[in-house]
Amino acid sequence: MLDKPWYGLADAVLSTHSVVSPLRYPGAKRQLFVTLTDIIKANVPPPRLLLEPFCGGATTSLRLAGLGVVEHVVLADADPLVGAFWYVAAFDTTWLVNAMKEESVTIERWDWWRLAEPKSRRDKALKCLFLNRTTFSGILHGRAGPIGGRAQKSPYKIDCRYGVEGLERRIRAVGDLANTGRLLDVWTCDWRTSLARAQTWFPELTSNEIILYLDPPYVDKAATLYGWSFQNDEHKNLATALRNSTDFRWVLSYDDADLIRQLYPEKRGQRRILVSHQYSAATAKKRTSRDELLVTNYPDIPISTSYRVIG
Numbered sequence: 602m603l604d605k606p607w608y609g610l611a612d613a614v615l616s617t618h619s620v621v622s623p624l625r626y627p628g629a630k631r632q633l634f635v636t637l638t639d640i641i642k643a644n645v646p647p648p649r650l651l652l653e654p655f656c657g658g659a660t661t662s663l664r665l666a667g668l669g670v671v672e673h674v675v676l677a678d679a680d681p682l683v684g685a686f687w688y689v690a691a692f693d694t695t696w697l698v699n700a701m702k703e704e705s706v707t708i709e710r711w712d713w714w715r716l717a718e719p720k721s722r723r724d725k726a727l728k729c730l731f732l733n734r735t736t737f738s739g740i741l742h743g744r745a746g747p748i749g750g751r752a753q754k755s756p757y758k759i760d761c762r763y764g765v766e767g768l769e770r771r772i773r774a775v776g777d778l779a780n781t782g783r784l785l786d787v788w789t790c791d792w793r794t795s796l797a798r799a800q801t802w803f804p805e806l807t808s809n810e811i812i813l814y815l816d817p818p819y820v821d822k823a824a825t826l827y828g829w830s831f832q833n834d835e836h837k838n839l840a841t842a843l844r845n846s847t848d849f850r851w852v853l854s855y856d857d858a859d860l861i862r863q864l865y866p867e868k869r870g871q872r873r874i875l876v877s878h879q880y881s882a883a884t885a886k887k888r889t890s891r892d893e894l895l896v897t898n899y900p901d902i903p904i905s906t907s908y909r910v911i912g
């Protein structure tokens with residue numbers, strides 16, 4: 602799978618791409634890109650493949666791949682709408698762009714998509730994009746309503762986040778990452794399957810050339826934001842899997858909750874880092890600043906003013 606050419610930083614044009622996600626995603630952590638870049642660049646060997654098993658809006662992976670910090674990325678998510686969206690945006694780009702442009706962005710259409718149960722990957726992708734861009738805070742599942750309310754009396758109407766030119770640019774940038782071999786694949790699967798595939802699908806890579814960036818559902822409030830959220834046991838299962846069964850390098854980002862500090866205690870071979878983060882989950886009334894906890898097994902963490910290593 603890794604036989605496609607890598608353009609990376611060697612290509613002056615492609616490596617200036619800062620690819621912006623076409624999805625508005627609750628919990629997207631734009632600022633973490635800088636911290637991750639610092640950590641990745643401080644360690645050898647450089648990663649050849651970054652796998653993001655909870656990709657959601659994929660903000661971080663797209664930027665790391667677009668700017669050539671990593672050679673290749675694979676995106677994965679358990680949510681079938683999200684997985685379909687990334688697959689079609691990457692590998693069936695023109696179809697998605699045309700279908701997105703043909704949609705009429707109305708409350709009637711929003712109701713139709715909300716009830717629709719698409720079978721094909723293309724239609725799942727379009728449902729994901731349409732609802733993401735027209736629903737309050739980009740929430741795909743549950744009770745969130747259309748932007749502007751059903752009566753559309755707000756100055757912000759249902760189509761205010763559905764600018765087709767901007768969306769086309771962003772979707773085509775994803776297609777470009779795929780065309781140039783930087784976005785290698787998209788998987789719709791549970792995180793366990795992603796970890797198992799990472800162990801066996803890339804025999805040409807050594808384990809320290811693969812990095813996992815994991816941004817699981819929040820401990821608090823995730824059930825109101827995502828169709829797929831975690832019970833406490835699942836947070837524990839993930840911690841056990843990372844402890845026992847992976848030789849890869851990994852970076853995990855979480856809300857700074859007691860449960861997570863207990864699951865990832867201070868210990869040799871594992872570093873915990875606090876990053877101050879602008880938070881925009883739907884349940885917060887406005888963007889506020891709060892600490893994000895990063896845990897990683899990367900050995901070298903450079904000194905920085907933008908985060909604090911706590912053990």
Ligand SMILES: C[S@@+](CC[C@H](N)C(=O)[O-])C[C@H]1O[C@@H](n2cnc3c(N)ncnc32)[C@H](O)[C@@H]1O
Pocket residue numbers: 626627628629630654655656657658659660661677678679680683790791792793816817818819827828829830831
């Ligand atoms: C915090 S969000 C990721 C946000 C993303 N990092 C971004 O920048 O937009 C968590 C994601 O995990 C996905 N998810 C939940 N349970 C999962 C599971 N068991 N396996 C894989 N993905 C899962 C959800 O669908 C959601 O997209």
